Amino acid sequence: MIETPTVRIRPGGTTERPLLRLLPPLALYVHVPWCVRKCPYCDFNSHKTPEVLPEEAYLAALRADLEQALPLIWGRQVVSVFIGGGTPSLLSASAINEMLSMLRAYLPLQPTAEITLEANPGTAEAARFSAYGQSGITRISLGIQSFNDQALQSLGRIHDAAQAKAAIGFALDAVERVNLDVMYALPQQTVQEALFDIQTALSFDTSHLSLYHLTLEPNTVFAKYPPVLPSDDDSAEMQDALIQLTADHGYEHYEVSAYAKPGFQAEHNRNYWEFGDYLGIGPGAHSKLSFPDRIVRQSRVRNPQSWMDQAVLRNETHLAENRTVDAEDLPFEFMLNALRLRDGVPATYFEERTGQSLAVILPTIRKAIDKGLLDPHPSRIKASDLGWRFLTDLQELFLD
Template sequence: MKQPTVIPLDGGVRKPGVVPGPDGRTILSSLPPLSLYVHVPWCVRKCPYCDFNSHELGAELPEQDYLAALQADLEQALPLVWGRQVISIFIGGGTPSLLSAGALDQMLAMLRACLNILPDAEVTLEANPGTVEAGRFADYAASGVNRISLGIQSFDDGALKALGRIHDAAQALAAVEVAQKAVERVNLDMMYALPGQSLQACAQDIQQAMSFQTGHLSLYHLTMEPNTVFAKYPPAVPDDDASAAMQDLITEATAANGWERYEVSAYAKPGQRCRHNLNYWEFGDYLGIGPGAHGKLSFHDRIVRQAKLKNPASWMSKSILRDGSHLAEDRQVHWKELGFEFMLNALRLKEGVPRSSFIERTGQSILAIAPALERAVARGLLEPSREQLQATPLGWAFLNDLQGEFLD
């Protein structure tokens, strides 16, 4: 299979893939696509299942202090990504839709001034139905947001109450309609295996979600994450057999209605896959700014992971007081970890990724993971393909087992 030409960092032309490093290992000869993640850390109320870096808003949102800190955070990172094109922006939280239309416009103007953002970049904003305003959504779109991800979770009032959500079913229905009028691309975040949920109730939720014919659905199994209220006081949820039946129902219903399950929890109509998340799963680069934001950045001789200070007040003080970096973590990924990190992401995709992308994104020969590949193929978890790294249906069903093969 013929591989495309890769333009290396020094501007010359080499064969695609990698070049030898000074220690006998390989180094990257080209950089992957770059995305930007922006974290807005505040919520009206913390949900009992949520383990994200979100904080209840006790008073008025400190928009200007936040935007000043965000700009300082970005300016500190600019030398790491200077000149690189940004293919997507994801504004997540927390609840980014708490931001006023003016504040979001300021944010996007600042990002465009500092970064080389593709004209057709995907710009996603997460929103909570309990904070949706029709006029504000139209203004978001006018500022450059072209994709809205709504945290619906369920259309059932009882389930929403059990999940601690601040919106009800009527607000959820209204929010979808408002979002669809504002932008062409809308994702609905839904959950299943909820407290007390029956198979019939799950089916009704999914049918309601599909009735809007949005281009994308994210369907997550409720999990009891450590350090959450649900972990400390777990509610009664469907057992493994019941939740497996719900997953089967979801897979069949979405496929019958035109959504392709292209990733473990992601379903899309043709041309509606999330570009930002695909870049994560394909081991692309992403710069994270905002409290607790994580990033992965590639250079010709190394790959680094970063994390910003989690506490919003501490993170903002670094800008307000001018007293230092926003970084809480900045480490080089050891070359022995790269195989596992790559496969941990790539195997989430139903189609997998080309074998050549392992070389291009890690700077290593495929021989670095050859023993694990052989074991996974022998167990029937990985397709025995010379061109593609792809889970079998069995491997996708037992993805943790498959990914675990690469921990060595």
């Protein structure tokens, strides 16, 4: 069992929230909002690309957004950068180079910082990917989704299987670390078709795979017009098979949907799951920033043009939300992330990163252990095998 730490009580009987004595690692997220077209399953902040991509205006607004955020993170080292979207690979090589130069000028990037760029195979070019690598991109994440042309068409993707395979080659030539996003339980997909996609992805021997079960998210075309999906039994068979296949090929299943070769876990995403801090800049980007006496969440205006117009005014009107997280919400937020990791997190992280004593959640920890959902490890917060399989049930215990 996890030992009960000392807890201080305020007059009146409420638990005193201790100060954060050590700020967690800080990552940077940069959002590029444009796509050639929006996929029917996508609920991210993406918008159809205008006739002329406004790179110059976007970079000017990005600079203004970052400059206004600097006082919140002054002096803190940045451990990773993730350029996501949308489709960041729509940006020219010169635009990415200018962006990275700006980030280095303003922020103390860790020398070994992982710098990831998301890319769509339909926008992949060998010369452009090579230039990304020369600019300082260290990791490319490709949205493959499937190697089946019919499945890709049903998902609204702009690439075909041949383009997907070519893009993987371009990425592997450009950088050492390459992630492939592949989805399963697609509309009318058979178990054999799902396994073909996974086996094809494994054949490229990339350093990382992200294997996602298709979900029908609210406010998407698929939610409004649901396609015919595989049965729960078929979906479970797909998942069991892909877990075994990835293990057979030397991948560690270290997070719910993430599989990595040894030494190649996604550092940026891992920081999220360990309840680290992140500054998000760009339209619709979210931030979680810790201070000695509070934790703040922010979000930017979602519409790209509105964000660009407001950011350059430098009066913070580009912020759609800027609030201090209620102390009572922090335990669930922490556990929602930490329990996604197969090995969990050190128990000390809870107090270090929420500012609360572990005693706040100790009754729920004991309840989860009694149910067989949490590992009774003396120094880690970690789901059991059963708890990882029924992760939502385990996480919901901490809502109280």
